[in-house]
Amino acid sequence: MPITPITEDLTTQETAVLALIARNPFIGQQEIAETLGFARSTVAAHVSSLTRKGFLLGRGYVLPPQGGRVVCVGGAVMDRSYRLLAPARMETSNPAEGARSHGGVARNVAENLALLGHRPGFVSALGDDEAGRRLLDHLRGRGVDVSRVLTLPGAHTAEYVALLDPSGELVLAAADMAVFDRLTPEDLLRIWPHFAAASWVFADANLTPEALACLCARQGGGSYRLAVDAVSVPKTRRLPADLAGIDLLFLNADEAAAVLNAPRAASGEEALAAARALCAKGAGQVRLSMGAAGVALAGRGVEALLPAVPAQVVDVTGAGDAAIAGTLHGLLKGRDAVSAARLGSLMAALALEAPGAVRGDLTSEFLAAQAELRSIPAAAGAHGEDA
Numbered sequence: 001m002p003i004t005p006i007t008e009d010l011t012t013q014e015t016a017v018l019a020l021i022a023r024n025p026f027i028g029q030q031e032i033a034e035t036l037g038f039a040r041s042t043v044a045a046h047v048s049s050l051t052r053k054g055f056l057l058g059r060g061y062v063l064p065p066q067g068g069r070v071v072c073v074g075g076a077v078m079d080r081s082y083r084l085l086a087p088a089r090m091e092t093s094n095p096a097e098g099a100r101s102h103g104g105v106a107r108n109v110a111e112n113l114a115l116l117g118h119r120p121g122f123v124s125a126l127g128d129d130e131a132g133r134r135l136l137d138h139l140r141g142r143g144v145d146v147s148r149v150l151t152l153p154g155a156h157t158a159e160y161v162a163l164l165d166p167s168g169e170l171v172l173a174a175a176d177m178a179v180f181d182r183l184t185p186e187d188l189l190r191i192w193p194h195f196a197a198a199s200w201v202f203a204d205a206n207l208t209p210e211a212l213a214c215l216c217a218r219q220g221g222g223s224y225r226l227a228v229d230a231v232s233v234p235k236t237r238r239l240p241a242d243l244a245g246i247d248l249l250f251l252n253a254d255e256a257a258a259v260l261n262a263p264r265a266a267s268g269e270e271a272l273a274a275a276r277a278l279c280a281k282g283a284g285q286v287r288l289s290m291g292a293a294g295v296a297l298a299g300r301g302v303e304a305l306l307p308a309v310p311a312q313v314v315d316v317t318g319a320g321d322a323a324i325a326g327t328l329h330g331l332l333k334g335r336d337a338v339s340a341a342r343l344g345s346l347m348a349a350l351a352l353e354a355p356g357a358v359r360g361d362l363t364s365e366f367l368a369a370q371a372e373l374r375s376i377p378a379a380a381g382a383h384g385e386d387a
Helices: 012-023 029-036 040-052 105-115 130-142 178-182 185-190 192-196 209-217 234-238 253-260 268-280 319-332 337-352 364-373
Strands: 070-073 077-084 096-103 121-123 125-127 150-152 159-164 170-176 200-204 225-229 248-252 286-289 295-299 302-306
Touching: 012 029, 012 040, 029 040, 040 192, 070 105, 077 130, 096 105, 096 130, 105 121, 105 130, 105 200, 105 319, 125 130, 125 178, 150 178, 185 192, 185 209, 200 209, 200 319, 209 225, 209 234, 225 319, 234 253, 248 253, 248 319, 253 268, 253 286, 268 286, 268 295, 268 302, 286 319, 295 337, 302 337, 319 337, 319 364, 337 364
Parallel strands: 070 121, 070 200, 077 159, 125 150, 200 225, 225 248, 248 286
Antiparallel strands: 077 096, 159 170, 286 295, 295 302
């Protein structure tokens, strides 16, 4: 079901101007003025307002795409891992096998959505270096709109380095994420029509508290719905104390415990209670992952405990990000909250069964076939091809 901007935010005159532009995107302001009996200056003011609210995308009267648009904001990281060939010996060089891949929560979500047939926008901060160029080139190749990514001369693209023992267990990791602190609310406001035109904006807690607050407050206008991922226990401190600006909050049991300053949920009922408590702090809806124990979903008249989709685990990297992308994909395709969350769980299972942060053979057709094969129910009224 197509998702379009919410027209109740428009005045009668703005609605009339937008209708003419929708019929003829090449129409001039003078012709609009003559057709509607307005002054040309009035038309110019309405066009400016429509652009600010996201009903027009910049010059040339470019209209937002039909069917729902999503913009992902947050981390883009160059991941490097080194698996030791023998037990670690400190204070000396250790033989190892290395691998490099693209990571970052928002980046992974954007790539998954692109593989599912969307054309997501992506906003982040990168260094003007080889790693940043590789990340951008890869996303462009997937069909992600990276035109609003901030490239900073002299800065280093975020990097995560992991040292693994011969069995694959983590020995030591280092993360350089300072570049994300350079993405300020002022930067976001400069490109605000990019957000205002979206049906959904997804942000991760790699952003600064100020940038997250800007998105929550919708300081530049816009009627998008906001989804946020907590990322990690330390980064939950970046979430606002009042979660009222967040329509859908993704987090796991450890992160929920940190936000609530409470013991970690040890059962499905406790997880559901934690999800309710997060809604009481203002979140519209909460998807709380318990890993193999399933998902607790609460908020806006919905409460559910959903089992995890069984998987033959190959690589745990990116499974949570895939769950986010699957949930958003379902919502963009008109599924209800429970059905979309189930689709997210399926996406997590598919990610677990393949190496890397993003499953390269993912398509919407593959996802629909897997949903049928694994008996993942669709929402009432949802079209099968939209899975």
